[in-house]
Amino acid sequence: MGDVTLDTLKPGAAAHVVALDPRHPLRRRLLELGFIRGAKVEVMRFAPLGDPVHLRLGRTDLALRAADLQGVTVRAVKGDL
Numbered sequence: 001m002g003d004v005t006l007d008t009l010k011p012g013a014a015a016h017v018v019a020l021d022p023r024h025p026l027r028r029r030l031l032e033l034g035f036i037r038g039a040k041v042e043v044m045r046f047a048p049l050g051d052p053v054h055l056r057l058g059r060t061d062l063a064l065r066a067a068d069l070q071g072v073t074v075r076a077v078k079g080d081l
Contacts, residue, residue: 002075003073004073004075004076005071005072006041006070006072006074007066007072009076010043011045013042013077014076014077015074015077016040016075016077017035017037017038017072018037018073018074019073020071021071021073024068030068033060033062040077041055041057041074044056044061047063050066051066052065052066053066
């Protein structure tokens, strides 16, 4: 499977973080939250209007804007794309 951005995953899908865009304005904060290479992230659900997105990173639940997820490159876990 190829690498995709986190905003393209469907609810219930899981993936491993591959990279963060070095020009992403929230790059440092995302790294602090745990978006490091190899970290498993799951898309739990989208808000009714599609934004924000509820994610689970390890044992932490987060809600992030879909636009902020475009800078996170992930590799989907088999069967989850």
